[in-house]
Amino acid sequence: MTTEWTINEIAKLTNLSKDTIRYYEKEKLITPKRSDNNYRIYSKEELFKLKYIAVMKYARFSLKEINTFMLLFDQELSEDCNQQGKTLLEKKISDLERAVRHYQAILQLLKSPIRMTFSS
The missing domain is CATH 1.20.5 (Single alpha-helices involved in coiled-coils or other helix-helix interfaces)
Structure with missing residues (x-):
């Protein structure tokens, strides 16, 4: 089973758009690694966080509240x-x-x- 994904793959796994995923990275909610060719590489941790963020957004958590939670996770x-x-x-x-x-x-x-x- 794969434990790392590209942005296209992680977008499909989370039902989030690539733009949304990039925005969450910009807001420092997730921090994917970069490959040698500078592509984003997403781990199980980012997958978990993205799924959790999606649930929190659905439950009307603000980005500030989500950011607080992500800091607590770390x-x-x-x-x-x-x-x-x-x-x-x-x-x-x-x-x-x-x-x-x-x-x-x-x-x-x-x-x-x-x-x-x-x-x-």
Whole structure:
């Protein structure tokens, strides 16, 4: 099984565009190696990070929040690192639960019969 991929291959594996992957590199969320001919080479670590980034983007994490998480991934395990990750996740869970309640209220409103009265 391959453990290194080109940008074309990693784009297919992650369902991300090459431009998106390059943007994540520019934002220092990932750091692929370079081959002798200067092509990007992506390892299992970048594959994992890209998949995780895609999930976090879908869950409405900002790039700043994702960057914080990527920095935490690269740190040694510690109580402080664990607490930072936990705090970030608790905030995001709270934000998502608030959004779910908001969308549930919208759905309820849209499903209820609309009574319109017109006056002349």
